[in-house]
Amino acid sequence: MRAGDKILNYTVTRRIKAGGMGVVFEGEQNWGSRRKVAIKQLLENLRDDDIVRRRFTREAEILEMLDNQHIVRILGFDHEQDAFVMEFVEGRTVADVLRENPDTFRKPDILFQFFISLLDAFDYAHNVVITLNGRTEQGIVHRDIKPSNIIVQPDGNPKILDFGISRVASFQSTLTDPKLQMGSVPYMSPEQIATPIDVDWRSDIYSLGVTLWELLVGRSPYPRVTTHEVVVEVQRQIRFEPLPSLLQTVINVNPEEEFFLRRLDQVIERATAKDRVFRYQHCEEMKAALQKAFEDWQNQSSETEETQVIAAAPQIKQAEWNSVTFNKTDDTISSSLNENVPITHTRSNRSSNHSWKVFIALAPLMVIGGYLWWQQQKPSTSDNLNEQIRDTFPAKKPTLTLADSCYEAGNSFYNNKNFKQATYWYKRAAELGNTDSQSMLGLMYQYGQGVTKDINAAVKWFQASAKQGNADGQKNLGYMYLEGLGVEKDYTKALKWYKASAEQGNAEGQANLGIMYEQAIGVEANNFEALKWYMRAANQQLPRAQYYVGTMYATGKGVKQSESKAIQWYQLAARLGEINAQQELRRLGRSW
Structure with missing residues:
Protein backbone atom coordinates (compact mmCIF):
# COMPACT_ATOMS: atom_id res chain seq x y z
CA MET A 1 0.00 0.00 0.00
CA ARG A 2 1.28 3.47 -0.89
CA ALA A 3 0.10 7.06 -1.20
CA GLY A 4 -2.81 7.30 -3.63
CA ASP A 5 -4.05 3.74 -3.11
CA LYS A 6 -7.73 3.26 -2.31
CA ILE A 7 -9.29 1.26 0.51
CA LEU A 8 -13.06 1.28 0.99
CA ASN A 9 -14.09 4.97 0.89
CA TYR A 10 -10.63 6.25 1.79
CA THR A 11 -7.39 7.22 0.03
CA VAL A 12 -3.92 6.60 1.48
CA THR A 13 -1.97 9.86 1.89
CA ARG A 14 1.25 8.84 3.66
CA ARG A 15 2.97 6.11 5.65
CA ILE A 16 3.23 6.77 9.40
CA LYS A 17 5.11 3.82 10.92
CA ALA A 18 5.59 0.05 10.88
CA GLY A 19 5.08 -2.27 13.87
CA GLY A 20 5.61 -5.93 14.62
CA MET A 21 2.42 -7.01 12.84
CA GLY A 22 1.38 -4.20 10.52
CA VAL A 23 2.09 -0.87 8.85
CA VAL A 24 0.05 2.22 9.78
CA PHE A 25 -0.81 4.81 7.13
CA GLU A 26 -2.62 8.12 7.19
CA GLY A 27 -5.60 8.38 4.88
CA GLU A 28 -8.44 10.66 3.92
CA GLN A 29 -12.16 10.08 3.44
CA ASN A 30 -13.13 10.38 -0.22
CA TRP A 31 -16.38 12.27 0.39
CA GLY A 32 -18.03 14.74 2.75
CA SER A 33 -15.80 16.14 5.48
CA ARG A 34 -12.59 14.60 4.05
CA ARG A 35 -11.67 13.58 7.57
CA LYS A 36 -8.30 12.05 8.29
CA VAL A 37 -8.15 8.36 9.18
CA ALA A 38 -5.52 5.82 10.18
CA ILE A 39 -5.16 2.66 8.08
CA LYS A 40 -3.49 -0.46 9.47
CA GLN A 41 -2.37 -3.12 7.00
CA LEU A 42 -0.90 -6.52 7.82
CA LEU A 43 2.78 -6.84 6.89
CA GLU A 44 3.30 -8.49 3.51
CA ASN A 45 5.52 -11.27 4.89
CA LEU A 46 2.85 -12.28 7.45
CA ARG A 47 -0.09 -12.71 5.09
CA ASP A 48 0.64 -16.38 4.52
CA ASP A 49 0.56 -17.09 8.27
CA ASP A 50 -3.00 -18.18 8.98
CA ILE A 51 -2.81 -17.64 12.73
CA VAL A 52 -1.39 -14.13 12.34
CA ARG A 53 -4.06 -13.23 9.77
CA ARG A 54 -6.81 -14.51 12.06
CA ARG A 55 -5.36 -12.56 14.98
CA PHE A 56 -5.23 -9.42 12.82
CA THR A 57 -8.83 -9.94 11.76
CA ARG A 58 -9.88 -10.51 15.34
CA GLU A 59 -8.36 -7.18 16.38
CA ALA A 60 -10.59 -5.46 13.84
CA GLU A 61 -13.65 -7.45 14.97
CA ILE A 62 -13.04 -6.60 18.62
CA LEU A 63 -12.47 -2.91 17.92
CA GLU A 64 -15.68 -2.83 15.92
CA MET A 65 -17.64 -4.07 18.93
CA LEU A 66 -16.08 -1.59 21.37
CA ASP A 67 -17.67 1.81 21.69
CA ASN A 68 -15.94 4.06 24.20
CA GLN A 69 -14.58 7.59 23.84
CA HIS A 70 -11.19 6.51 25.18
CA ILE A 71 -10.74 3.50 22.85
CA VAL A 72 -9.81 3.99 19.19
CA ARG A 73 -12.76 3.32 16.87
CA ILE A 74 -12.68 1.20 13.71
CA LEU A 75 -14.45 2.52 10.60
CA GLY A 76 -14.15 -0.41 8.21
CA PHE A 77 -12.32 -3.60 7.24
CA ASP A 78 -11.05 -4.67 3.82
CA HIS A 79 -10.45 -8.44 3.81
CA GLU A 80 -8.89 -8.44 0.33
CA GLN A 81 -6.19 -5.95 1.33
CA ASP A 82 -5.78 -7.29 4.90
CA ALA A 83 -6.31 -3.77 6.24
CA PHE A 84 -8.71 -1.89 8.46
CA VAL A 85 -9.53 1.80 8.82
CA MET A 86 -9.58 3.53 12.20
CA GLU A 87 -10.23 7.04 13.45
CA PHE A 88 -7.14 9.24 13.28
CA VAL A 89 -6.08 10.18 16.80
CA GLU A 90 -4.23 13.47 17.23
CA GLY A 91 -1.58 13.56 19.95
CA SER A 323 2.22 23.84 29.44
CA VAL A 324 2.80 20.42 27.84
CA THR A 325 3.11 20.13 24.06
CA PHE A 326 1.54 16.95 22.74
CA ASN A 327 1.32 17.86 19.06
CA LYS A 328 1.27 20.80 16.73
CA THR A 329 -1.94 22.77 16.92
CA ASP A 330 -3.66 25.23 14.65
CA ASP A 331 -2.70 28.86 15.40
CA THR A 332 -6.34 29.82 15.92
CA ILE A 333 -6.94 27.08 18.44
CA SER A 334 -3.63 27.77 20.15
CA SER A 335 -4.44 31.46 20.60
CA SER A 336 -7.82 30.47 21.99
CA LEU A 337 -6.31 28.21 24.63
CA ASN A 338 -3.72 30.75 25.71
CA GLU A 339 -6.18 33.56 26.33
CA ASN A 340 -7.14 34.21 29.90
CA VAL A 341 -10.74 33.02 29.52
CA PRO A 342 -12.44 32.16 32.83
CA ILE A 343 -13.18 28.47 33.19
CA THR A 344 -15.29 27.35 36.14
CA HIS A 345 -16.27 23.96 37.44
CA THR A 346 -18.53 22.70 40.18
CA ARG A 347 -16.67 21.20 43.11
CA SER A 348 -17.72 18.92 45.91
CA ASN A 349 -18.77 20.98 48.95
CA ARG A 350 -16.40 20.11 51.75
CA SER A 351 -16.99 23.30 53.77
CA SER A 352 -19.52 26.09 53.63
CA ASN A 353 -16.89 28.81 53.22
CA HIS A 354 -16.18 27.61 49.66
CA SER A 355 -19.43 29.02 48.27
CA TRP A 356 -18.07 32.59 47.96
CA LYS A 357 -15.13 31.26 45.93
CA VAL A 358 -17.52 29.59 43.49
CA PHE A 359 -19.42 32.89 43.16
CA ILE A 360 -16.21 34.78 42.39
CA ALA A 361 -15.28 32.17 39.76
CA LEU A 362 -18.71 32.40 38.13
CA ALA A 363 -18.99 36.21 38.29
CA PRO A 364 -17.04 36.94 35.05
CA LEU A 365 -19.23 34.56 33.04
CA MET A 366 -22.38 36.04 34.59
CA VAL A 367 -21.25 39.53 33.58
CA ILE A 368 -20.41 38.37 30.06
CA GLY A 369 -23.72 36.56 29.67
CA GLY A 370 -25.68 39.49 31.04
CA TYR A 371 -23.97 41.92 28.72
CA LEU A 372 -24.57 39.77 25.66
CA TRP A 373 -28.24 39.41 26.60
CA TRP A 374 -28.53 43.18 26.96
CA GLN A 375 -26.83 43.64 23.60
CA GLN A 376 -29.42 41.34 22.05
CA GLN A 377 -32.31 43.28 23.61
CA LYS A 378 -31.24 46.82 22.65
CA PRO A 379 -31.48 48.23 19.11
CA SER A 380 -28.24 47.59 17.25
CA THR A 381 -26.89 48.82 13.95
CA SER A 382 -25.33 45.43 13.45
CA ASP A 383 -26.69 41.98 14.12
CA ASN A 384 -23.21 40.48 13.83
CA LEU A 385 -22.40 38.71 17.09
CA ASN A 386 -18.69 38.86 16.36
CA GLU A 387 -18.88 42.65 16.43
CA GLN A 388 -20.83 42.54 19.70
CA ILE A 389 -18.13 40.39 21.26
CA ARG A 390 -15.30 42.50 19.88
CA ASP A 391 -16.97 45.63 21.21
CA THR A 392 -17.13 44.01 24.63
CA PHE A 393 -13.65 42.47 24.77
CA PRO A 394 -10.62 44.25 23.26
CA ALA A 395 -8.84 40.91 22.80
CA LYS A 396 -10.20 39.25 19.67
CA LYS A 397 -11.95 35.98 20.36
CA PRO A 398 -11.51 33.22 17.78
CA THR A 399 -14.65 31.87 16.15
CA LEU A 400 -14.32 28.47 17.86
CA THR A 401 -14.48 29.97 21.36
CA LEU A 402 -17.30 32.34 20.44
CA ALA A 403 -19.41 29.62 18.83
CA ASP A 404 -18.95 27.28 21.79
CA SER A 405 -19.88 30.06 24.21
CA CYS A 406 -23.10 30.77 22.32
CA TYR A 407 -23.90 27.05 22.28
CA GLU A 408 -23.47 26.81 26.05
CA ALA A 409 -25.72 29.86 26.47
CA GLY A 410 -28.34 28.11 24.33
CA ASN A 411 -28.09 24.98 26.45
CA SER A 412 -28.54 27.01 29.62
CA PHE A 413 -31.73 28.64 28.32
CA TYR A 414 -32.99 25.32 26.93
CA ASN A 415 -32.52 23.54 30.25
CA ASN A 416 -34.55 26.32 31.88
CA LYS A 417 -37.24 25.85 29.22
CA ASN A 418 -36.73 29.34 27.80
CA PHE A 419 -36.91 28.05 24.24
CA LYS A 420 -37.06 31.46 22.56
CA GLN A 421 -33.74 32.56 24.06
CA ALA A 422 -32.31 29.08 23.49
CA THR A 423 -33.16 29.35 19.79
CA TYR A 424 -31.56 32.81 19.60
CA TRP A 425 -28.23 31.54 20.95
CA TYR A 426 -28.31 28.25 19.05
CA LYS A 427 -28.81 30.22 15.85
CA ARG A 428 -25.84 32.47 16.58
CA ALA A 429 -23.65 29.47 17.32
CA ALA A 430 -24.96 27.60 14.26
CA GLU A 431 -24.16 30.54 11.99
CA LEU A 432 -20.61 30.48 13.38
CA GLY A 433 -20.30 26.82 12.42
CA ASN A 434 -20.97 25.02 15.71
CA THR A 435 -22.32 21.66 14.55
CA ASP A 436 -24.01 20.77 17.85
CA SER A 437 -25.96 24.02 17.66
CA GLN A 438 -26.89 23.33 14.05
CA SER A 439 -28.37 19.99 15.08
CA MET A 440 -30.20 21.51 18.06
CA LEU A 441 -31.52 24.36 15.93
CA GLY A 442 -32.87 21.79 13.50
CA LEU A 443 -34.76 20.14 16.36
CA MET A 444 -36.16 23.51 17.47
CA TYR A 445 -37.54 24.06 13.96
CA GLN A 446 -38.75 20.46 13.67
CA TYR A 447 -40.82 20.62 16.85
CA GLY A 448 -41.60 24.35 16.92
CA GLN A 449 -39.78 25.07 20.18
CA GLY A 450 -39.07 28.79 20.56
CA VAL A 451 -39.66 29.32 16.85
CA THR A 452 -42.40 28.70 14.28
CA LYS A 453 -42.37 25.07 13.18
CA ASP A 454 -40.54 24.81 9.85
CA ILE A 455 -39.60 21.36 8.57
CA ASN A 456 -37.59 22.74 5.65
CA ALA A 457 -35.49 24.86 8.01
CA ALA A 458 -35.00 21.79 10.21
CA VAL A 459 -33.65 19.81 7.25
CA LYS A 460 -31.36 22.71 6.29
CA TRP A 461 -29.70 22.77 9.71
CA PHE A 462 -29.55 18.97 10.03
CA GLN A 463 -27.77 18.87 6.67
CA ALA A 464 -25.30 21.57 7.72
CA SER A 465 -24.50 19.64 10.89
CA ALA A 466 -24.42 16.19 9.28
CA LYS A 467 -22.13 17.17 6.41
CA GLN A 468 -19.57 18.44 8.91
CA GLY A 469 -19.55 15.06 10.62
CA ASN A 470 -21.78 15.72 13.64
CA ALA A 471 -23.23 12.38 14.79
CA ASP A 472 -26.47 13.84 16.17
CA GLY A 473 -27.02 15.83 12.99
CA GLN A 474 -26.45 12.70 10.92
CA LYS A 475 -28.90 10.71 13.03
CA ASN A 476 -31.53 13.46 12.78
CA LEU A 477 -31.06 13.80 9.01
CA GLY A 478 -31.42 10.03 8.66
CA TYR A 479 -34.79 10.27 10.40
CA MET A 480 -35.97 13.00 8.01
CA TYR A 481 -35.14 10.81 5.02
CA LEU A 482 -36.74 7.78 6.67
CA GLU A 483 -40.02 9.59 7.28
CA GLY A 484 -39.92 11.89 4.26
CA LEU A 485 -40.03 15.08 6.34
CA GLY A 486 -38.90 18.13 4.35
CA VAL A 487 -37.25 15.81 1.83
CA GLU A 488 -38.40 13.03 -0.44
CA LYS A 489 -38.53 9.73 1.44
CA ASP A 490 -35.31 7.90 0.66
CA TYR A 491 -34.38 4.77 2.61
CA THR A 492 -30.93 4.57 1.01
CA LYS A 493 -30.03 8.04 2.27
CA ALA A 494 -31.60 7.29 5.63
CA LEU A 495 -29.39 4.22 5.89
CA LYS A 496 -26.33 6.23 4.83
CA TRP A 497 -26.80 8.88 7.53
CA TYR A 498 -27.77 6.44 10.27
CA LYS A 499 -24.64 4.45 9.48
CA ALA A 500 -22.44 7.55 9.54
CA SER A 501 -23.88 8.46 12.93
CA ALA A 502 -23.61 4.90 14.27
CA GLU A 503 -19.98 4.56 13.24
CA GLN A 504 -19.20 7.62 15.35
CA GLY A 505 -20.70 5.93 18.41
CA ASN A 506 -24.10 7.63 18.49
CA ALA A 507 -26.31 5.20 20.42
CA GLU A 508 -29.58 6.38 18.87
CA GLY A 509 -28.07 6.12 15.40
CA GLN A 510 -26.85 2.61 16.20
CA ALA A 511 -30.27 1.49 17.40
CA ASN A 512 -31.98 2.98 14.33
CA LEU A 513 -29.45 1.35 12.02
CA GLY A 514 -30.16 -1.97 13.73
CA ILE A 515 -33.87 -1.54 12.99
CA MET A 516 -33.15 -0.94 9.32
CA TYR A 517 -31.11 -4.14 9.09
CA GLU A 518 -33.65 -6.18 11.04
CA GLN A 519 -36.67 -4.90 9.11
CA ALA A 520 -34.92 -4.72 5.71
CA ILE A 521 -35.51 -0.99 5.28
CA GLY A 522 -33.29 0.25 2.44
CA VAL A 523 -31.03 -2.77 2.83
CA GLU A 524 -31.24 -6.55 2.68
CA ALA A 525 -32.36 -8.07 6.00
CA ASN A 526 -29.38 -9.05 8.13
CA ASN A 527 -30.07 -10.12 11.70
CA PHE A 528 -26.38 -10.42 12.54
CA GLU A 529 -25.80 -6.78 11.58
CA ALA A 530 -28.96 -5.77 13.43
CA LEU A 531 -27.79 -7.51 16.60
CA LYS A 532 -24.33 -5.98 16.31
CA TRP A 533 -25.69 -2.42 16.23
CA TYR A 534 -28.30 -3.10 18.90
CA MET A 535 -25.55 -4.51 21.10
CA ARG A 536 -23.33 -1.50 20.64
CA ALA A 537 -26.16 0.86 21.57
CA ALA A 538 -27.19 -1.37 24.48
CA ASN A 539 -23.68 -1.24 25.89
CA GLN A 540 -24.12 2.55 26.03
CA GLN A 541 -27.12 2.01 28.31
CA LEU A 542 -29.76 2.94 25.72
CA PRO A 543 -32.89 1.27 27.16
CA ARG A 544 -34.72 0.60 23.90
CA ALA A 545 -31.58 -0.99 22.43
CA GLN A 546 -31.31 -3.27 25.46
CA TYR A 547 -34.95 -4.24 24.86
CA TYR A 548 -34.18 -4.94 21.17
CA VAL A 549 -31.27 -7.21 22.17
CA GLY A 550 -33.66 -9.03 24.48
CA THR A 551 -36.12 -9.59 21.63
CA MET A 552 -33.32 -10.96 19.44
CA TYR A 553 -32.48 -13.54 22.10
CA ALA A 554 -36.15 -14.29 22.66
CA THR A 555 -36.72 -15.01 18.96
CA GLY A 556 -33.29 -16.42 18.10
CA LYS A 557 -32.64 -13.77 15.44
CA GLY A 558 -28.92 -13.38 14.76
CA VAL A 559 -28.05 -15.34 17.88
CA LYS A 560 -28.86 -18.65 19.56
CA GLN A 561 -32.29 -18.44 21.17
CA SER A 562 -32.08 -18.02 24.94
CA GLU A 563 -34.95 -17.01 27.19
CA SER A 564 -32.62 -16.48 30.15
CA LYS A 565 -30.45 -13.99 28.24
CA ALA A 566 -33.56 -12.31 26.85
CA ILE A 567 -34.79 -11.83 30.41
CA GLN A 568 -31.42 -10.41 31.48
CA TRP A 569 -31.58 -7.78 28.76
CA TYR A 570 -35.24 -7.03 29.45
CA GLN A 571 -34.36 -6.47 33.11
CA LEU A 572 -31.55 -4.06 32.24
CA ALA A 573 -33.91 -2.08 30.01
CA ALA A 574 -36.79 -2.22 32.47
CA ARG A 575 -34.69 -0.76 35.27
CA LEU A 576 -34.02 2.24 33.03
CA GLY A 577 -37.75 2.70 32.45
CA GLU A 578 -38.25 0.91 29.12
CA ILE A 579 -42.01 0.21 29.11
CA ASN A 580 -41.97 -2.58 26.49
CA ALA A 581 -39.35 -4.47 28.50
CA GLN A 582 -41.42 -4.07 31.66
CA GLN A 583 -44.47 -5.46 29.87
CA GLU A 584 -42.51 -8.48 28.62
CA LEU A 585 -41.24 -9.21 32.11
CA ARG A 586 -44.76 -8.99 33.54
CA ARG A 587 -45.94 -11.40 30.84
CA LEU A 588 -43.14 -13.79 31.82
CA GLY A 589 -43.87 -13.37 35.51
CA ARG A 590 -40.46 -11.85 36.19
CA SER A 591 -39.47 -8.82 38.25
CA TRP A 592 -36.82 -6.25 37.57
Missing part, protein backbone atom coordinates in the same frame (compact mmCIF):
# COMPACT_ATOMS: atom_id res chain seq x y z
CA ARG A 92 1.47 11.65 21.14
CA THR A 93 1.96 8.43 23.04
CA VAL A 94 2.48 8.53 26.79
CA ALA A 95 5.94 7.05 26.16
CA ASP A 96 6.87 9.97 23.89
CA VAL A 97 5.45 12.54 26.31
CA LEU A 98 7.41 11.09 29.25
CA ARG A 99 10.56 10.88 27.17
CA GLU A 100 10.34 14.62 26.49
CA ASN A 101 9.17 15.64 29.97
CA PRO A 102 9.30 12.97 32.72
CA ASP A 103 7.45 15.29 35.13
CA THR A 104 4.34 15.67 32.93
CA PHE A 105 2.09 13.69 35.29
CA ARG A 106 3.65 14.77 38.59
CA LYS A 107 0.76 17.15 39.34
CA PRO A 108 -1.89 15.13 41.23
CA ASP A 109 -4.86 16.74 39.45
CA ILE A 110 -3.47 16.02 35.96
CA LEU A 111 -2.50 12.47 36.91
CA PHE A 112 -5.88 11.84 38.48
CA GLN A 113 -7.95 13.03 35.52
CA PHE A 114 -5.87 11.06 33.04
CA PHE A 115 -5.71 7.79 34.97
CA ILE A 116 -9.36 7.79 36.03
CA SER A 117 -10.28 8.02 32.32
CA LEU A 118 -8.03 5.03 31.64
CA LEU A 119 -9.67 3.00 34.40
CA ASP A 120 -13.13 3.88 33.12
CA ALA A 121 -12.17 2.74 29.61
CA PHE A 122 -10.75 -0.60 30.78
CA ASP A 123 -13.69 -1.14 33.12
CA TYR A 124 -15.90 -0.77 30.04
CA ALA A 125 -13.73 -3.21 28.03
CA HIS A 126 -13.67 -5.78 30.84
CA ASN A 127 -17.47 -5.77 31.11
CA VAL A 128 -18.68 -5.11 27.57
CA VAL A 129 -20.94 -7.71 25.96
CA ILE A 130 -19.88 -8.57 22.40
CA THR A 131 -20.79 -11.04 19.68
CA LEU A 132 -18.01 -12.76 17.73
CA ASN A 133 -18.66 -15.54 15.22
CA GLY A 134 -22.21 -15.90 16.47
CA ARG A 135 -21.14 -16.28 20.10
CA THR A 136 -22.14 -13.69 22.69
CA GLU A 137 -19.44 -13.22 25.31
CA GLN A 138 -18.55 -10.72 27.99
CA GLY A 139 -15.28 -8.93 28.61
CA ILE A 140 -12.12 -8.08 26.67
CA VAL A 141 -8.66 -8.44 28.20
CA HIS A 142 -6.15 -6.15 26.46
CA ARG A 143 -2.95 -8.01 27.53
CA ASP A 144 -0.59 -5.30 26.23
CA ILE A 145 -1.23 -2.15 28.29
CA LYS A 146 1.82 0.10 28.17
CA PRO A 147 2.65 3.80 27.65
CA SER A 148 3.35 3.35 23.92
CA ASN A 149 -0.19 2.02 23.41
CA ILE A 150 -1.86 5.05 25.00
CA ILE A 151 -2.19 8.36 23.16
CA VAL A 152 -2.36 11.66 25.05
CA GLN A 153 -4.78 13.77 23.01
CA PRO A 154 -4.46 17.59 22.78
CA ASP A 155 -7.18 18.02 25.44
CA GLY A 156 -5.24 15.78 27.84
CA ASN A 157 -7.54 12.77 27.57
CA PRO A 158 -6.22 9.28 26.80
CA LYS A 159 -7.02 7.10 23.80
CA ILE A 160 -6.15 3.39 23.94
CA LEU A 161 -4.62 1.69 20.90
CA ASP A 162 -3.63 -1.78 19.76
CA PHE A 163 -5.96 -4.62 20.69
CA GLY A 164 -3.90 -6.94 18.50
CA ILE A 165 -3.27 -9.54 21.23
CA SER A 166 -6.42 -8.94 23.26
CA ARG A 167 -8.73 -11.86 24.00
CA VAL A 168 -12.29 -12.47 25.09
CA ALA A 169 -12.26 -13.06 28.83
CA SER A 170 -14.84 -15.84 28.94
CA PHE A 171 -13.28 -18.41 26.61
CA GLN A 172 -9.87 -19.75 25.69
CA SER A 173 -8.60 -18.54 22.34
CA THR A 174 -7.37 -21.02 19.78
CA LEU A 175 -5.02 -18.28 18.59
CA THR A 176 -2.93 -18.32 21.77
CA ASP A 177 -0.28 -21.00 22.21
CA PRO A 178 -0.46 -22.12 25.88
CA LYS A 179 3.33 -21.72 26.08
CA LEU A 180 3.53 -18.42 24.17
CA GLN A 181 3.96 -15.26 26.26
CA MET A 182 1.84 -12.45 24.84
CA GLY A 183 2.61 -8.83 25.73
CA SER A 184 5.52 -6.48 26.42
CA VAL A 185 7.84 -7.88 29.08
CA PRO A 186 8.13 -4.89 31.49
CA TYR A 187 4.32 -4.63 31.75
CA MET A 188 3.49 -8.35 31.96
CA SER A 189 1.81 -9.75 35.03
CA PRO A 190 3.43 -12.71 36.80
CA GLU A 191 0.77 -15.05 35.41
CA GLN A 192 1.40 -13.81 31.86
CA ILE A 193 4.97 -15.01 32.28
CA ALA A 194 4.28 -18.29 34.09
CA THR A 195 1.02 -19.46 32.47
CA PRO A 196 0.22 -17.23 29.45
CA ILE A 197 -3.10 -18.91 28.68
CA ASP A 198 -4.41 -18.42 32.24
CA VAL A 199 -4.88 -14.65 32.02
CA ASP A 200 -7.94 -12.57 32.92
CA TRP A 201 -8.78 -8.89 33.47
CA ARG A 202 -6.67 -8.80 36.64
CA SER A 203 -3.60 -9.07 34.43
CA ASP A 204 -4.62 -5.75 32.87
CA ILE A 205 -4.95 -4.29 36.38
CA TYR A 206 -1.35 -5.34 37.07
CA SER A 207 -0.20 -3.61 33.86
CA LEU A 208 -2.16 -0.50 34.85
CA GLY A 209 -0.34 -0.49 38.18
CA VAL A 210 3.04 -0.57 36.42
CA THR A 211 1.87 2.18 34.05
CA LEU A 212 0.76 4.33 37.01
CA TRP A 213 4.23 3.90 38.54
CA GLU A 214 5.84 4.98 35.27
CA LEU A 215 3.59 8.06 34.93
CA LEU A 216 4.87 9.29 38.30
CA VAL A 217 8.54 8.37 37.94
CA GLY A 218 8.85 9.21 34.24
CA ARG A 219 10.56 5.95 33.27
CA SER A 220 10.07 2.19 33.34
CA PRO A 221 10.82 0.37 36.62
CA TYR A 222 12.95 -2.09 34.65
CA PRO A 223 16.03 -1.82 32.42
CA ARG A 224 15.53 -1.72 28.67
CA VAL A 225 15.02 -5.24 27.32
CA THR A 226 17.81 -5.75 24.78
CA THR A 227 19.13 -9.30 25.33
CA HIS A 228 17.79 -12.66 26.41
CA GLU A 229 19.65 -12.32 29.71
CA VAL A 230 17.89 -9.03 30.45
CA VAL A 231 14.52 -10.59 29.59
CA VAL A 232 15.14 -13.42 32.04
CA GLU A 233 16.19 -10.98 34.79
CA VAL A 234 13.19 -8.65 34.28
CA GLN A 235 10.81 -11.62 34.32
CA ARG A 236 12.40 -12.83 37.58
CA GLN A 237 11.88 -9.41 39.16
CA ILE A 238 8.27 -9.29 38.00
CA ARG A 239 7.53 -12.68 39.52
CA PHE A 240 9.33 -12.29 42.83
CA GLU A 241 10.17 -8.65 43.63
CA PRO A 242 7.83 -5.71 44.35
CA LEU A 243 8.09 -2.46 42.42
CA PRO A 244 10.40 0.12 44.01
CA SER A 245 8.66 2.58 46.35
CA LEU A 246 7.73 5.90 44.76
CA LEU A 247 9.05 7.75 47.81
CA GLN A 248 12.43 6.10 47.34
CA THR A 249 12.50 6.67 43.58
CA VAL A 250 10.95 10.06 42.74
CA ILE A 251 13.38 12.94 43.22
CA ASN A 252 12.78 16.56 44.36
CA VAL A 253 9.65 15.71 46.33
CA ASN A 254 7.96 18.50 48.29
CA PRO A 255 5.89 17.78 51.45
CA GLU A 256 2.56 17.78 49.60
CA GLU A 257 3.86 15.39 46.94
CA GLU A 258 5.31 13.17 49.65
CA PHE A 259 1.85 12.71 51.17
CA PHE A 260 0.31 11.91 47.78
CA LEU A 261 3.10 9.53 46.73
CA ARG A 262 2.79 7.64 50.01
CA ARG A 263 -0.88 7.03 49.29
CA LEU A 264 -0.18 6.02 45.68
CA ASP A 265 2.47 3.56 46.84
CA GLN A 266 -0.36 1.71 48.59
CA VAL A 267 -2.52 1.76 45.44
CA ILE A 268 0.31 0.49 43.22
CA GLU A 269 1.36 -2.16 45.75
CA ARG A 270 -2.09 -3.71 45.67
CA ALA A 271 -2.58 -3.35 41.89
CA THR A 272 0.73 -5.18 41.29
CA ALA A 273 0.36 -7.93 43.89
CA LYS A 274 2.07 -11.11 42.67
CA ASP A 275 -1.01 -13.20 43.38
CA ARG A 276 -3.97 -11.79 41.46
CA VAL A 277 -6.32 -12.81 44.29
CA PHE A 278 -4.83 -9.97 46.34
CA ARG A 279 -5.05 -7.34 43.59
CA TYR A 280 -7.96 -5.03 42.95
CA GLN A 281 -10.52 -7.37 41.43
CA HIS A 282 -12.02 -4.76 39.12
CA CYS A 283 -11.04 -1.38 37.68
CA GLU A 284 -13.85 0.24 39.66
CA GLU A 285 -12.18 -0.96 42.86
CA MET A 286 -8.85 0.55 41.83
CA LYS A 287 -10.63 3.74 40.78
CA ALA A 288 -12.22 4.07 44.23
CA ALA A 289 -8.82 3.67 45.90
CA LEU A 290 -7.29 6.31 43.62
CA GLN A 291 -10.18 8.67 44.29
CA LYS A 292 -9.70 8.24 48.04
CA ALA A 293 -5.97 8.99 47.70
CA PHE A 294 -6.72 12.12 45.70
CA GLU A 295 -9.40 13.33 48.13
CA ASP A 296 -7.06 12.77 51.09
CA TRP A 297 -4.41 14.82 49.32
CA GLN A 298 -6.94 17.62 48.69
CA ASN A 299 -7.99 17.67 52.33
CA GLN A 300 -4.38 17.67 53.45
CA SER A 301 -3.29 20.45 51.12
CA SER A 302 -3.20 23.94 52.62
CA GLU A 303 -3.05 25.75 49.29
CA THR A 304 -6.06 26.92 47.25
CA GLU A 305 -6.81 24.50 44.43
CA GLU A 306 -7.02 25.87 40.92
CA THR A 307 -8.75 22.76 39.64
CA GLN A 308 -12.39 22.24 40.61
CA VAL A 309 -13.85 18.80 41.18
CA ILE A 310 -16.88 17.55 39.31
CA ALA A 311 -18.33 14.80 41.48
CA ALA A 312 -15.38 12.47 42.01
CA ALA A 313 -13.59 13.06 38.71
CA PRO A 314 -11.86 16.47 38.37
CA GLN A 315 -11.64 18.28 35.06
CA ILE A 316 -8.36 20.05 34.36
CA LYS A 317 -8.24 23.62 33.11
CA GLN A 318 -7.07 23.65 29.52
CA ALA A 319 -4.33 26.05 30.58
CA GLU A 320 -2.78 23.25 32.64
CA TRP A 321 -2.38 21.18 29.49
CA ASN A 322 -1.01 24.11 27.48
